[in-house]
Amino acid sequence: MIKSQLKERVDACFARGVREGLWSAEAAGRYVLEVPRHEGQGDFSTNLALVVAGLEKRKPRDIAAQLAAMFSPEDELVVRVEIAGPGFVNFFLRDRVWSSVIPPVCAQGDRFGLENVGAGMKVMVEFVSANPTGPLSIGHGRNAILGDAIARLLEAVGYDVTREYYFNDAGRQMRVLGESTRARYLELLGLESNFPEDGYQGEYIYDIARSLIEEAGDGFRDADVVFFKDRAQAAIFDNINTTLRNIDVRFDTYFNEHTLYEKGLVDQVVADLREKDLVYEKDGATWFRSTQFGQDQDRVIIKSSGEPTYRLPDIAYHREKFRRGFEWMIDIFGSDHIATVPDVLAGIRALGCDDAKVKVILHQFVTLLKDGRQVKMSTRKATFITVDELLEDVGPDVLRFFYLMRKSDSQLEFDLDLARKQSQENPVYYVQYAHARLCSIERQARENGVVTPPAEAASLELLKEPEECVLLKTVAEYPSMIFGAAVDLAPHRVIFYLMNLAGLFHSYYNKHKVITDDARLTGARLCFCRALKTVLGNGLRVLGLRAPETM
């Protein structure tokens, strides 16, 4: 807000310099205005002179001086301009400008920080997309929370978001599920059973089998594998959806791979590729000439058995997303799917779609640290930890916060020992406590009959403690932080912002009193606190975290 005002001024000065022949227009859009890292370097700093000098082979400090001269000492925003280091131009702003963020924050409330850069653009976030073969593991949990947070952020900046869960309830995987369930069912009845070699060994299969026995005793002993598959799938999907609801993750649409076959979309892809001479037959299989699209080898899309490989429906599915009118498609995958991504993108491109509109987020794995040691997990042996277990252990906010603390392409170590702690060292409570504390101050004021004045009527110019200025600057950065986190699909930045804001507030709180005998100062600080509470609350909620009034 304040930054953009100053940026406009700098841009205007740059344009003026171009008109007056001080420099060429070449540097337009290439310099930046940013908050310097160190104190004494001003509130904002621009590298304009360095960029211009680099392009024109001139002395940076000369250019910096020309720029600095364009700001008058009576400027209402800038109190002082300095040239520093190799040629940075540092701007020092008048103290009172910072508190000008308070009225808009208070006026906008929940809506503060919402932008409309998306302008209603249709974007799909496809995530989780786990086939119903078992409960969600902690790896799926990361996928779910990440996708959900990204969807929330994109909505916050004006995109029209559809959350979709893509799944496949046919195929080999599901057949094995049916066989596993059938075997457990017969086993529990004391009948002859042969558990498949690569069957699902999890305890949940027994649970499903037990419920079938409760329902009909041995009445299903002659039922076929498809029956068991259907029943297992229904039970598991039910479980998955319950888990997702418990962690506050919702979907707009579920897309069954089967639909692609019903509508003939898979055959269509093959036909279209064939027409472009991008497929050929070899060894009884049908191959896609993916080498023509930068791949190291051609790929089979239809096996010699006549069954398609996974990448064919994947390509058809993504093409269908284009047809459904999505202009931006975000896929959240675990890093084990890395090999499929180039295939699908190549296929999309081969069909004439712009694969730049598909953005794949590959998140790394999650490891669990318990009692200071890594917990070994194996999907095959079903010794994995489920989202349900983790949720029961630490609760929804801790779960979400920890999942979002790391950027997606870092491996995530989930420190259970830290997550379980209900105090001090747990960063979730640190942030939530700041919010609760602000609520508490409001309550305290109310109980003492102190009214918070409207922000426009408060003496905001009294907010000139250094801690107040830093906090106000941070508040002012909130909208651009949200915007950046959204378009870069990086929710972890919001977490870091919140920890920083909470920390600044806690320090301030311990040093200064809000409610004092000075009525004007109290009024100003109560408005200040309302703004802080608003931003903290909005930041928590945009990630799907709760902002408690008491703890």
Added chain:
RNA sequence: GCGCCCGUAGCUCAGCCGGAUAGAGCAUCGGACUUCGAAUCCGAGGGCCGGGGGUUCGAAUCCCUCCGGGCGCGCCA
């Protein structure tokens, strides 16, 4: 062997399009509750940003190379 990701404080990690003196949390040590909530605060120590080259006014950030770790490299999904 090839592809992608990671390597920053004892541990877990930030650091956006290259910027001026390297950041946070946890852990460790030492302090602060008759005061709006101590789930808090203040202070201290701790770093050849994996190694080596290169690009340039300037590199944790970009390029090359090597080392170490993760994930992939199927007519499995």
